[in-house]
Amino acid sequence: MKKFAQEYTLSNGKKLVLRTPQLGDEQGLIDQMKIVDKETKFLARGEGEFNFTLEQEREFISACLDDENRFFLVAEIESKIVGNCSVGLISSNKRYLHRASMGIAICKNYWNNGIGTRMMNECINWCKSQGLEQLELEVVTENSRAIPVYEKLGFKIYGTKKHAMKYAEGTYADEFFMILFLNE
Ligand SMILES: CC(C)(COP(=O)(O)OP(=O)(O)OC[C@H]1O[C@@H](n2cnc3c(N)ncnc32)[C@H](O)[C@@H]1OP(=O)(O)O)[C@@H](O)C(=O)NCCC(=O)NCCS
Secondary structure, eight states, X not given: OOOOEEEEEOTTSOEEEEEOOOTTOHHHHHHHHHHHHHHOSXXXXXXXXXXXXXXXXXXXXXXXXXXXXXXXXXXXXXXXEXXXXXXXXXXXXXXXXXXXXXXXEEOGGGTTSSHHHHHHHHHHHHHHHTTOOEEEEEEETTOTTHHHHHHHTTOEEEEEEEEEEEOTTSOEEEEEEEEEETTO
């Protein structure tokens, strides 16, 4: 994976570091993912479902670092991981090599400080540097915080997947399929 590290000053004056993860980040990443899974119903996992051990997380980071077709960023504030995002090819089959997909999750305490927009922009830059043609994502139709961020960056809705998620209490969530065309 291409290495990346950049510092930004947020509107609240705090320093944000966006960087590719490294070995040693496993506990910080596990903690951050457990927090966001608990804070939002818009992610793929519910509370308590993420149960990687330190060793498994270390192997995951190591595999990402070796993967040329993936770009993975952590957001760090005051040396604490508060967010992560990941973008990669949807498939290594030749017919899909123009398409990437991404996911992003930031801890609630840090929402609405411009972190998500900055992370998304770096993912878009990576896609462009790879010569990719389209960046895709799926988002719960009720995720009224995320959708405007994606639209601001140029993503458009191209379809709806009915009942994409089923919650423990038996209700469903639909998802929009959104695409950003990178050469437009
Ligand atoms: C969605 C998410 C990544 C956005 O990240 P963020 O750091 O909060 O986003 P930013 O601060 O860059 O941008 C937030 C924008 O939403 C706007 N906003 C703030 N509160 C809002 C609200 N209640 N409803 C709609 N928009 C809102 C802000 O004004 C800002 O727009 P602006 O840049 O034009 O001023 C983050 O909220 C998150 O991780 N949520 C939980 C996990 C999740 O839903 N992930 C996406 C799964 S597809």
